[in-house]
Amino acid sequence: MFEKSKNFSNEEIIRGIQEQDLEILRHIYQEYFPLVEKMIKKYHGRPEEAWDLFQDSLNVLVDLIERKNGQLLIEHTFKSFFLGMCKNVWFKKLRLNQKYLEARNQFAYESMIGKDFDEEFFENSLFRIYLRNLNKMKPDCIKMIKMLTEELPGKEMAELMNLQSSQALYNKKRACLKKLINLINDDPEYKNLTEHGKPKKN
Amino acid sequence: MENLRKIEMYLKGELEEDDLWEFKRALETDPQLAHDLHAYIELKRVMVQTKKIDLMQKLDDIRKSETKKTRFLGLPVYSAVAAALLLLATIGGGILLNYSGNQHQQLFEQYYAAESGSFGLRSDNSTIEQTVAQGLKSYEEGDFKNAIDAFNKAPDNLMGKLYRGLSMIELGKYDLAIGDFESIINHNDNLFVDQAHWYLALTYLKLDQTDKAEEQFSLIAADRSVYRTKAQKILQDLKNK
Numbered sequence A: 001m002f003e004k005s006k007n008f009s010n011e012e013i014i015r016g017i018q019e020q021d022l023e024i025l026r027h028i029y030q031e032y033f034p035l036v037e038k039m040i041k042k043y044h045g046r047p048e049e050a051w052d053l054f055q056d057s058l059n060v061l062v063d064l065i066e067r068k069n070g071q072l073l074i075e076h077t078f079k080s081f082f083l084g085m086c087k088n089v090w091f092k093k094l095r096l097n098q099k100y101l102e103a104r105n106q107f108a109y110e111s112m113i114g115k116d117f118d119e120e121f122f123e124n125s126l127f128r129i130y131l132r133n134l135n136k137m138k139p140d141c142i143k144m145i146k147m148l149t150e151e152l153p154g155k156e157m158a159e160l161m162n163l164q165s166s167q168a169l170y171n172k173k174r175a176c177l178k179k180l181i182n183l184i185n186d187d188p189e190y191k192n193l194t195e196h197g198k199p200k201k202n
Numbered sequence B: 001m002e003n004l005r006k007i008e009m010y011l012k013g014e015l016e017e018d019d020l021w022e023f024k025r026a027l028e029t030d031p032q033l034a035h036d037l038h039a040y041i042e043l044k045r046v047m048v049q050t051k052k053i054d055l056m057q058k059l060d061d062i063r064k065s066e067t068k069k070t071r072f073l074g075l076p077v078y079s080a081v082a083a084a085l086l087l088l089a090t091i092g093g094g095i096l097l098n099y100s101g102n103q104h105q106q107l108f109e110q111y112y113a114a115e116s117g118s119f120g121l122r123s124d125n126s127t128i129e130q131t132v133a134q135g136l137k138s139y140e141e142g143d144f145k146n147a148i149d150a151f152n153k154a155p156d157n158l159m160g161k162l163y164r165g166l167s168m169i170e171l172g173k174y175d176l177a178i179g180d181f182e183s184i185i186n187h188n189d190n191l192f193v194d195q196a197h198w199y200l201a202l203t204y205l206k207l208d209q210t211d212k213a214e215e216q217f218s219l220i221a222a223d224r225s226v227y228r229t230k231a232q233k234i235l236q237d238l239k240n241k
Helices: A010-019 A022-042 A049-067 A078-095 A098-104 A118-134 A139-149 A154-160 A166-185 A188-196 B004-011 B017-029 B031-047 B050-070 B077-091 B099-111 B118-122 B130-140 B144-152 B158-170 B174-187 B193-206 B210-222 B228-239
Strands: none
Touching: A010 A022, A010 A049, A010 A078, A022 A049, A022 A078, A022 B050, A049 A078, A049 A118, A049 B050, A078 A118, A118 A166, A118 A188, A118 B031, A118 B050, A139 A154, A139 A166, A139 B031, A139 B193, A154 A166, A166 A188, A166 B004, A166 B031, B004 B017, B004 B031, B017 B031, B050 B099, B099 B193, B099 B228, B130 B144, B130 B158, B144 B158, B158 B174, B158 B193, B174 B193, B193 B210, B193 B228, B210 B228
16 A cells, blocks of 8 residues: 555656556656655745646646657656756746745756746646636536536536526526636736736747 | 627627627727636636646545545554554454455545535535535534534535535445435436435445446446546446456
């Protein structure tokens, strides 16, 4: 039950992330999440920010792998690559928050990825903020919004939601969307991200 | 989101020329409309990333199961291991789980994640009976016994039934949990049927009642349940055992 993680090569890890292999994902969590927690502590973050950072960094990595069609070459160990990326993502977060500016200036900012990743950082942060707020909603609203984004026909949606009329469906849809958008608008991380974190257009 | 109908028609390209012109003009003068349109587009952009949503769900499940391991019986891992060894020694090895039983436990641990009770408290308090709200609060605090006491006072409330079932799981009273989940499923016309099917299936898995578990997972896998993908995966795992 408490067995130690196996060792995996960089290629195995990259492939495992692409295929969402549970063994590889568990390995990444077991080996690197504690290190991300330590890093956050060192760089003036709150403990609960470590999980957000871990998820954002992994999502950025997913984008990088996709951009390279699965052929992402890592010249370092996966550990130093991933932690370097977490550090970069963290410093991008710091840039969004005035209270961290002073802390940020204490550290050198060095990208290990080569190419800047403002776009990936913005999109993945946005993605996580939406999911976090969606999960705060009631199950019926979560179901409604998922169906809405899948663009299911109205009749099918009404049936699945046990609603009797298209007006009832519309009212429910509007109420759920309004609730979600209010939650997002009130999310301080969203405010910071959209005010300061939008990627610059080339 | 007062203008949802128009926003949807605009995005689907269904606005007639005059209405389209009016809509575009309104976008320039009505900041609320512009904001709602932007939010709607943003939401759709996020929600189409189903692969990433799956990845986040898997990571979340891993985190929950790992956190459970490190807090086993509220003890640090090594103390917990020692406690477990002591317990095994006491039992004298008389009870050994067979291979498939072990696998079912692993699947249960992998997929069972305590449902958050906080959503019911955060929103729409007015529609939830006060006792159920109190029960959800106790549930959220991990005080499952008090949660059950509160839910017992509102026996017809379906949300209360769902969380009473989940509290029973947390206390290891699986047979009682089954009763609550079945009652929600039999009622049918409510918002908690998906969850009831899911937790009923997991409870059967936990009890090694594989046929019943498979039957439930098959129902979920064939439906548009939010648990469909997970159910399909478990069925595959069970088939490969």
